[in-house]
Amino acid sequence: MVWKTVLRHVVTRPPAPVQADAALARALRQRVGASKLGRSLAIRHVPAGSCNGCELELRATQNLVYDLTQYGLSFTPSPRHADILLITGVAGRNMVAAVREARAAMPEPALVVAVGDCAVDGGVFKGAAAVAGGAEAILPVDLIIAGCPPSPAQIVQGLLALVEAHDTRL
C-alpha cells in the first residue's frame, strides 16, 4: 500500500522551482559575504508577531512538493545550530527581546531573513499600537520575501538566493 502511494507520487509530483534569482544572489553576496556559510544552511524560525498564516506556508515548504531540504536548507530548533534567523510577523512589542536573544545565541556569520509582508514592513498591521514595524525595527535584515503570506514556492525561491550567494558563476 505504501509503495503504491510512493510510486504514484513519484510519477505525478509537480516540479518545484529550482532557480535562485541571480541578481539577488549577487547582491546578497556583496552585502553579507555569505560564501563563508557554504551551501548547507540551518534555519531558526522566530515568529515576532504573525497571524500564523506565514507559519502555515513556511511549514508547507517542507512538504513533498517543495521539499526544502533537497536544496540543503533545513529548520533547526536551536539558534546555536542556525545560520539563518528567519522572522515572520511584525515586530511585536512583546517579542522584540526574544528575537534579539535568539540572534545573539547564533554563531557568526549569520543571516536574517524577513518572510511575509508583516516582517517586511509591518504589513497590514503597520501603525498598530503594539507594533514597532517589520523585522528591520528589531535587527538589520539581509533578505526579504514579501507576500501575505508568500507562497511556499516564493519562500523556497527566496531562500535559494542564500544558498546560491556563494556561487560566483551567478
Add this chain to the structure above:
Amino acid sequence: MMKQLSPQDWRAHPGKFIALWTDSSHAYALYQPGELVAVALENGAYPALPHAGAGWFQRLAHDLNTHTAEGAADTRPAIQHFRAEDGTAPWPDLTAAPGEGVHQVAVGPVHAGIIEPGHFRFSVLGEQVLKLEARLGYAHKGTLGLIRGKSPRLAARFAARISGDATVAHSLAFAHAAEAALGVEVPPRAVHLRAIMAELERLANHASDIGAMAGDAGFAFLDARFAWQRECLCVAAHTAFGHRLMMDMVIPGGIAGDLAGEGGAAILAALAALEAELPSLKRVFEDYASLQDRVIGTGIVPVSLAERFAAGGYVGRASGQEGDARLSPGYGPYPDLGLDVPLERDGDVAARIRVRLAEIPESIRLIRELLRLLPEGALAVAPPGESGMGLGVAESFRGAVWHWLRIESGMIADVFIADPSTLHWPLLEHAATTAILADFPLINKSINGSYSGVDL
C-alpha cells in the same frame, strides 16, 4: 438583542459563558447561543464574573482598556508584559507546584517548531507534569485598535488576520456581525461560496494537524501524506479563489470574487484525492499499537471540565460537548444540507483525532453538495452607511468564533473578537497535567489553540 443588567443580575446570570469585553461605557458578556448582556461601568470597573472561562477576558479588558473586574481572583497581565515603570519586562513570579523534588521547566516564547510564540512554565516531578502555566500575549499586535474607525469593508482585512489558519472563519464571523448590524441580506451565491471556502479551510487544517500529531508520535509517513493532502487543498483553493488560504475573500455583504472557471473541478479533484487516501491513512492510525499507545489516555480533558469552559470544536466534541455554530438559526446554507456532528467522551488526544477524522468526510460531502447546488447571481451587496450593533458567529475548524461590532454611520465604533482558543488554553493547562512532559507537544497539537487569535 442586548439586555442591560444590574450588577447583581450580571454576576448571577446563568448560561454557558462564551466571552467578555468592555467598551467606554459598558462591560458585555456573551452566552450561548448568542445571548448578549451588559452592565454599566462604574469608575472604570465592573463586577467580575464567576465563570471558569472569564479569566482571560477580564485580564485582557484590563490590559486593553484599563477596566477592572472587581473581585477577580486572577489579575495577571494578559498581553501587557511591559508594566514596569521603566518600560522593561521583568519576569513575573511563575510559582512552582508545591512539593519536595518539584522543579520548573521553562519553554518559550520561542518554541522548537514552526509555530507561534508563547511561554509555558511546567512544574514537574520526575517526568510527571504537576502544573502548567501558559503565559500568552506574545503575538499581541493591537488589531482591535486598527479595526475601529474604519468601514466594515476596510476593516475586513484585519479580521482576516486575527488567526491566519482560520482566516475564512474569522472573515465570515466579522461579515456576519456587520451584516447583522446593518441589516444586509447576502446573495445566495455568496452564501454558498462562503460555505465552500469554510469547509475547505476545515479540511486543510484537519489534514495537516492530524498528520502533525502522527509525526510527533514518530509516524513520519502519515505526516507526509496528510501534508500532501493539505497541499492539494491549498492548490485547489488557489485555483478556485486566487489565494491558497482564501484570505480576504469573504467580505461584509458577500464575497470579493467569483469561483474561477476551472475552480469547481480543481476542488472536486482535491476532494477525490483526499477521499481516496483517507481510509488507508486512517487504517495506519488505527492499526499501529505504538501510535495508539501514544494517543490513548494522553492529555485528558474531562467531560465536566469541557462543560465548565463550554469548549467547542473538536476539543469540546471529544469531551462530550455537543453544538456546532453551523446549526444555529440563520447560518446559511447548512440547514438545507444537514450536518452530522461527531461526538466522543474520552477527551484524550485519540478522541480529538477521531473527531477530526470523522469531520473530514462530512466536509467533503458538504462541499460536493454546495458545488452541485451553487446558485447563480450576485456576489455581494454594498453595506449601507448606517448604524447598529451586531453579533456574528462562524464555526472555524477549532470551534465557534464570535465577532461583535458597534457601527455608527457606517464606521466601526467598537469591536470585540473571541476565538474559541481563549476557552481552550485553560483546558490545555489541565490536560498537560494528566501526562508526562514528553507528551506535551502531542497534547498541545491536539488542542492547537491559536496564539494570535487570543493575543489580538
